Amino acid sequence: MNDQATRPADTPLYPIREVSRLTGVNSVTLRAWERRYGLIKPQRTPKGHRLYAREDIERVERILQWLNRGVPVSQVRELLDQPETAETPTPAAGDWPGQRRLLISAVQALDLSRLEELFNQSLALYPVPTCLAELWQPVVRQLEESWGEQLGDVLQRRTLETFLRTRIGTRLLHANPLARGPTLLVMPLPDDPAPLWVLLTALAASDCGYRVHLFDAPLPCSELPLAVERFQARAMLLASGKAEKAELVRRQLPRLAEQLEVPLMACGPMARIREADLEGTRVELLGDDLGEAMENLQARLPVR
Structure with missing residues (x-):
């Protein structure tokens, strides 16, 4: 005790x-x-x-x-509080399935007050990696699988995007001045209709101690070397929930990786879907899961 x-x-x-x-x-x-x-x-x-x-x-x-x-x-x-000598019991199933259902319902109902409550509660009680692995990643995956051409799907996507952009942007605003790690440029790729994966990636990287400059819309490839120079970034991290166009993946990204003086990395579903297309290039794939991606990022670019 x-x-x-x-x-x-x-x-x-x-x-x-x-x-x-x-x-x-x-x-x-x-x-x-x-x-x-x-x-x-x-x-x-x-x-x-x-x-x-x-x-x-x-x-x-x-x-x-x-x-x-x-x-x-x-x-x-x-x-x-159990005695150390007592046999450790098998933990009961967590409450994450229920939390995921509540979060999805809040998004579908466009219930911003409930969304705010669930966001604040999860990050107040659990570390960021746990929240991402158990709540936010599964919810975003499930929502993206369900969204199609139905009336209201775009509205739900944009509502969640706007909500996360504001909340995560505020966290970055407060975390960046205290960050002890290298500077990362984090941005989406062109085919992702809403930068949900980019926002979650920025949150995960900030929690690891990186100083994150977040772009929630893609920049032209010709502008990216200048962005690296002006922000003194140590790496560029791209994220996307979509496969992205073959021309971009097979030609433009490898060419960009050759031009940049810092590592060009990618994570999110695109990194899994396009793994074969980017094999043998200088584009570094960190993984689909954000927890795995952050481990690979820290191995490649440690936070001192």
């Missing part, structure tokens, strides 16, 4: 910003875990600032392990 009274007086203590850096869990989520669920109990300074011991940090890491196994945050405390 997290019992302050049992800690030695000389136990090192860490402010919330350092705990966030060490664990990858943002400070908003750490506070929510404390206030709403009692998962952690940091000490307080006379002015009320939180201070965390090493045991608190280890507890946060155990919380992440349970969340990544699909346990709802509301059920984690009873698992953490």
Whole structure:
């Protein structure tokens, strides 16, 4: 248990910003875990600032392990508080299927207040990689498979696009000045009717510590070397939920990769669909899944 009274007086203590850096869990989520669920109990300074011991940090890491196994945050405390010698139970199915249904319903109903609530709740209670893997990626995939030529499909797509552009753009605005990683240019490809994958990619890259310059509309290929130079970018990351035209994939992108002085990378469904077409070129495919893509990105361009 997290019992302050049992800690030695000389136990090192860490402010919330350092705990966030060490664990990858943002400070908003750490506070929510404390206030709403009692998962952690940091000490307080006379002015009320939180201070965390090493045991608190280890507890946060155990919380992440349970969340990544699909346990709802509301059920984690009873698992953490079991004796260490007790057999670890198989976690119950998480609440993600229900959250996905709620999110899809909110998009289909154009319910912006519900969409806002679900967005804020997911990112307050769970780390960004978990939210993307369990909620946002599956929902975007399902919606894109269902959208066609029916009345209202374009309206749903544009509503979700506008919502995510505003919310993720705000997060980038606050995160970029604090980012310790290299600068990335993140942008869509021409055939994607709405930059949903680009927006999710930007969120994932920012969470990894990169400084992200997001373009939510494609630039002409002739302008991209200038953009790299002016923004002092260390890589260009393209994302698309569509296959994209053969001419672009087979000729223009490989030619662009030869011209750029930084890596040209791609992720999202296009990276899976066009893998064979780009094999042997200098275009680096990071993967379809954003979690895998971020791992490959960090291996190629580490965040110092």
